Amino acid sequence: MDFIGGKLLQVVIAIAIFAAVIGIIMLVVDRAPKSVKDRVTVAGFLAPAAILMLVGLVYPAVRTSMLAFTDASGQGNGFDNFVWMFTQPEALATLRNTVIWTVLVPLLSTSFGLAYAVFIDKARGERVLKSLVFMPMAISFVGAGIIWKLVYDYRGPGIEQTGVINFIRAALGMDPKQFLLDAPENTLFLIIVMVWIQTGFAMVILSAAIKGVPVELIEAARLDGANAWQQFRNVTVPGIRGALVVVLTTITIATLKVFDIVRTMTAGNYDTSVVANEMYTQAFRAGEPGRGAALALILFLMVLPIVVYNARVLRKQREIH
């Protein structure tokens, strides 16, 4: 266990350096002459985060955008990478899969999460039931990949099945299925894993939002003779619209960037690749950083409308403040 000592030392030194930097900033802010104090404060408090974000996000995003128009040797090649993306069958399949992912995952996760939140609202054991569905949130995509490989496990027909689903299929007299190999439905089986992870997140947010809907409104609808479904549709759903938008947005962005599930379960083979995974493969495995960058740029363009929409909502909220 002697390796722990050196690692611990690295951690302690890093935190000490960090503390020293912050300490100096605070000292400068406090000692600044009154005339510039406010400006120095803003600069001092903001500078570390701003520099890190500029170097870590803004500059790389610009660089990648430029890289997208170069070939493997770094020479400019115009739109060749994009032509490749929209003409090669494999690249097209990647784009198609990404679209399927971003449509299905947010939709399914949010619907399941909403239904579940409504089902368990004030039910006995609500906290335990919530934890069970929320739990996958804490599990890494890699861990989830291993968990679901076990669920999807396949043995030839006639041999005892070790995967839960194939075991049930066999019990029902069906042939075992190679869930991860058979295109195109294997993409759906990967999507299920992501839905499994994200539903808990949707459920927790929506559950809290539902509890925020005034009881009087529901009571009034009930007295007006609305049945359970009408109460849900006409009172609950409008009451949680904001939370629904947030949940859909967050899950959509997470889905667009999803990488690890595909990576660990099929490595993108058998027609299951998505843009985020293909980007990694092209840039770091196939020696085609230009293609990888072009894929990243497409990913960014796909997320952009969602962000513009949310930024507008955000600005409205700040104006109200």
Added chain:
Amino acid sequence: MTATPAPKEASTVPTRQRPGSDPTEDAQPIMRRVKTKLTSKWATAAAIIIAVVWSVPTFGLLVTSFRPAPKQVGPRSNGWWNAFLDWDFTFKNYVDVVTPAGSQSANLSQYFVNSIAIVIPVTIFVLVLASMAAYVFAWGKFKGRDALFIFVFALQIIPLQMALIPLLQFFTQTLHLPAGSYAQLWIAHTMFGLPLGIFLLHNFISEIPGEVIEAARVDGAGHSTIFWRIILPLSVPALASLAIFQFLWVWNDLLVALVFSGGTADVAPITQRLAEISGTRGARDYLNPAAAFVSIIVPLLVFFGLQRYFVRGLLSGGLKG
């Protein structure tokens, strides 16, 4: 989603008599209440079924991780549920997975320490830097504050994939950070964690009553005093939730680790090792479930121990919609 959602049970509980409400209201909807009880029973049943379906995959992994090797792989293997029929469990898999014995060893203990050494500094860095920036965005006065804040919000969506190639080049060619040290991972994770951190904390910090800050200022407190003595203590719920968020995210990360760790046992986190050993099919496959469980035990503990703060912080500010 064909099942009828449960009506809020609260509506069946007699609410406080409001002035002017009909005193016979309680007697009238007996039939309706019976019906509500029934539908809520169905809803609870549906919720329990969903909870079971959601938990079975993880539970299966847990059971599998305790099964002897020949029961997991090879001709005599069978499904994990058989473990309860012939009651056959062992700790050997876990021992094998964490002890550094033999060249084929998973050697997880070392990677486990790496994960901890990566995640703790990153969490501290992000919390301090994000709260400093959030404080300035909420209470500082400078030109273009709102526009800049929305820009930071928008940074959340730059796909990590876009940032990786230029950032790696920057680290190795410009900064000459040594490969195979934690520094690259710490800095990269901090950079990527900041936009969400600033966003979440800003929502919380901006809702701290202005009078509190004003009063401190009148008493002669400077910005750094206000920040450390007032803002941070009052923001503990939001800080806790961001800490958990950041912890889970960094612990579960694979992509950043793949690019910046260099893949050595000195630095690489447990997810990366897990992806490696689960990617290579071989005679030691039976160790994967135990390895996976070692890797998810810390996030699960953090999650179950602190989920109350996690949820509360998620709901503060922006996410309430």
